[in-house]
Ligand code: SF4
């Protein structure tokens with residue numbers, strides 16, 4: 001059964017402290033941690049963590065909003081060992097810097113200069129592959145880009 | 159009646175006569191696995207002004223890419239796409255998984271007689 005989950009939004013400065021207080025109330029395990037790119041609306045990222053009480057199954061979602069240009073928040077990994085891997089993944093995919101922990105080494109990518117889950121990250125295959133939904137050259141309608149593809153990703157030779 | 163769940167989401171079949179070549183399914187498919195060719199044709203009927211319709215030439219679904227999300231069926235305004243239970247359509251080549259209008263329509267008919 002899917003139930004409505006409690007969502008608590010806090011300032012980045014209160015991130016660790018808020019999660020610690022939930023841990024004291026029994027919600028002491030990180031179920032998952034990730035980020036949401038709010039770039040288009042707000043030029044920000046939301047860092048999101050789901051804390052659970054493994055005994056009762058209760059859970060809470062805690063989020064904090066960080067600047068998209070220098071996304072940085074204190075690490076939860078010292079307090080919740082389960083956050084370790086998720087922070088590495090979030091650092092790699094969204095470019096979030098988790099301070100106060102050992103380095104967040106990439107899990108999949110060889111270089112750390114790409115953040116594939118940021119909306120600004122070009123979808124190369126979508127630029128190179130001809131879109132079957134492109135309108136035919138009848139000239140009746142203006143060419144529309146495939147969903148998620150930005151005009152600045154298209155170079156002149158395409 | 160048995161309690162076995164029926165494999166109803168086996169394949170997506172096309173009713174070619176219902177398809178207006180509107181391209182909505184092609185544009186919405188997240189994996190870009192539908193391809194459609196059509197051409198405009200003038201229709202002249204007695205007592206009416208000539209009008210242009212799109213005539214479907216070819217409709218293909220690449221089942222090597224399809225993830226069976228059903229979005230194409232949801233978005234079709236003309237109910238031209240339908241789930242059908244057939245699931246057994248392997249191919250020995252990658253391109254053999256791409257099914258054309260005739261095959262998509264055949265599934266429609268075969269399944270109708272089965273059920
Ligand atoms: S089921 Fe989904 S992936 Fe498959 S053709 Fe339809 S929209 Fe595309």
Ligand code: SF4
Pocket residue numbers: 176177178179180181182183184194233234235236237238239
């Ligand atoms: S959405 Fe329906 S009518 Fe439009 S092209 Fe697809 S199958 Fe044909």
